[in-house]
Amino acid sequence: VLVAQTVFWSASSIGPVAIPMERRMRTFERLLSAPISLIAILWGKIMAGVIFGIGITTIAAGVGLYWIGQPISDPIALILGIGLSAMAFSAMGILFASIPTGSPGEVIIPLNFFRIPLMFVSGLFIPLDSMPQASLILAFLSxxxxxxxxxxxxxxxxxxxxxxxxIGVLCIWIIVFLFVGQMFHKIIMKKE
Known part of the structure; x- marks a missing residue:
């Protein structure tokens, strides 16, 4: 549970902090005026979140698993879980970073209105096999x-x-967050 929360919070925090700060210092606009596509810029921001999320999660998971003596029985599932999740949550952060502001707090607050409910429908606090059917539908979408x-x-x-x-649902969320985030960034660019 703590590994999932670590990748969730760490990977989704880089874009919502970096992009508003770059907007405030006008460096984001400089990037946009360079001969680089918006999607390449957003992928770069996503990769920063992925690297940060995987790095923090690896340290926390390594210490935690070693401390409690938890063996890893399927390293591929663990690596896929952390890697795909870091990418999905980083893309989610980029989506929210499209809010046109120079203050990270104005992005983090709406992002938290999305992140916190996800924790309650995702089996972190209530096991999935104990959830009612309607909650399982929400859980599947999370x-x-x-x-x-x-x-x-x-x-x-x-x-x-x-x-x-x-794996399929995480890949779909990566695509959705990236596509919608790119679309919102384009809309904001046209207004500015």
Whole structure:
């Protein structure tokens, strides 16, 4: 659970802090005027979040798993869970970073209105097998659910939705967050 939360919070925090600060210092506009496409700039921001998220999560998970003596039974599921989740959550942060402001706080607050409810429908606090059917639908739609499910498989637990569903849903969220984020950034660029 802590590994999922670590990748969730760390990867989704870089874009919403970096882009507003760059807007305030006018460096984001300089990047946009360079012969680089918007998608390349956004991918760069996403990769910064991915690297930060994976780095922080690897340290926290390594210390935690070593400390409690938890064996890793499926390292591929664990790596996929952390890697795909870092990419999805970083792209989610980039989506919210499209809010036209120079203050990171004005981006983080709406982002938290999205992040905090995800924690309650994702099986972090209530096990998925104890949730009512309506909540399971919401849980299936949440990228954090699939992060948690892949990480649980990595440490030898059963998958609730299956590996293919977990990987597929995370990949879909990466595409959705990136596409919508790029679209919002283009709309904001036209208005500025």
């Amino acid at each position: 990228p954090l659910t699939h992060t948690l499910d892949l990480i649980r498989v990595g440490i030898g637990k059963e998958s609730f939705f299956g590996l293919k569903a977990n």
